Amino acid sequence: MKRRRLRLRFGWLEIAMLLAGAAFVSPCALALLNAFKTYPEIINDPLAWPEHLRWDNFEYIFTGMKLARPMLNSLLMCAGVIACLVTIAPMAAYSIMRRNMATGKLLRIFFLVGLTVPFQIIMVPMLKLFRMMNIQFTYLALLVHYVSWGLPLCIFIYSAFMATIPRELEEAAAIDGCGQVGTFWRIVFPLLTPCTITVVIFWGLWIWNDFMQAFIVMGPTRGQLVFVQLWKFLNDQYVQKWNHIFAGVVVLSLPVTVLYVVMQRRFVKGLTAGAVK
């Protein structure tokens, strides 16, 4: 009986889907494989196993592409933006959801509108604003942009989650003489942890991976975040040295891949959180 069930669980569908899935990610495997080869080796036969494992491509991305500094910068940028978002957004969501303000509903709409505005509309006026404030092409400008741009969705995610947690605790705290802000930080914020994890994953990944907005806000010459640096390196080359490119691609995707493998469920949940209603 037991054996029969085991055989059943491994039907043709599972095998077919596994093969399809493997074929689906094969371009990534190809990049990994070719990151260990020399340029001629890749040109001759991209599918062949490397003659021997060589690490000079990986060395090159630090010596030639100078990716070490941008990696630190990107990491700091992620940390900074996330720190701002997980403090500012839940506070705003709390005040919109839990207070019987006349302006609460208005504020809700005010933030919801932000979800629909395309980046192209605000792009150049925003750059002009940064210029007027004398922070054009700085990390501060990029941080401010990421936070402001991320706020509507972040508030939206927090509000949706807040609707599911009971009010009784807060009311008890209020009766015990705890102020609004104190109630929020001591009682509500710890309850929001699952939501905060979602937000950290979503924005961490987004900022690490972002190329376009960093490229536009920081300008083509100044930006020192990982993918902007990779892009600048590619644009300075006459010949696309695929061995170097693959090494760069592998190293820059490695942190997110490791995190993804370790906590796949949280990742998938976090990344699709914004879409559900």
Place this chain on the structure above:
Amino acid sequence: MAAAPTFRRRGWVASVILCGPAVLLYGTFVVVPAVLGFAYSLTDWTGWETEPNFVGLDNFRELAGDERFASAVTFTLFETWMIVLFFTFGSLILAVLLDKLRSMKGLIRGLFFYPYILSILVVALLFKYVCNYNHGALNILLRAVGLGAWAQEWMADPDLVGYFIFAMVAWSALGFFTTLYLANLQTIPTQLYEAASIDGAGPVSVFTKIQLPMLVPTITTNLVLATIFGVNLFGQIVVTTEGGPGYRTATVGYYIYWLGVKNDRQGYASAVSFTVFAALVIVAIVQVALLRRRQVEL
């Protein structure tokens, strides 16, 4: 509700502390630029150095006769059409298949979702490499199996480059749309499946009679999201073809970027972006309204 009076007491101070930072940041760096953007669409502003002059609706008049804009709209619609079809129905089929798995669920789903966590620059580089004419893996594979005649300039051929962009987008976001369907499939009560199997229903009628009607809310979501996704296609163009060959693959988003950032015609770029935005909002509203009526209430 009982605590409402206590809440109201030091009301506005708390409000300012809690809500102030969010309103200030979002207001200054998203709302103000958006409003300014609209104002600029009525001017001849060229970008950085100059002051904008009011020109009324001239920009919108120019738009009507703009050949490049027409070409961008055509290409965007072509891409959006394929993207919407694929993300609404292709990912639906994949989700139904993935939902049937009895083992290795996490692994197989994980494989299909994986490209979604990669940067668009990584995705673009992988596709640029695979589709390279001389030493791309795709052409090498074709030549190896004796189909060398099928080897193509995937990225430079004006007839093929549209499909190249589509393939890249489809590959990177398939997992996202599939996951939304999977989440919905899991909410279908098992009694429905049991009843169907007692009645002797095959997989096809289970799909058409149970799964499809139950999935309508997510079909709506995915349809709207895929439309927005297609119309806003922009970063993917910048990192691959930069609108080329010629301006064959310039999407509306890319055209706006090109006008505003590379060509210093910000006033006109704003007019284009607002026209597109308005069109998108109307389409999304129509889609939601049409599909809402088809939802099954349980």
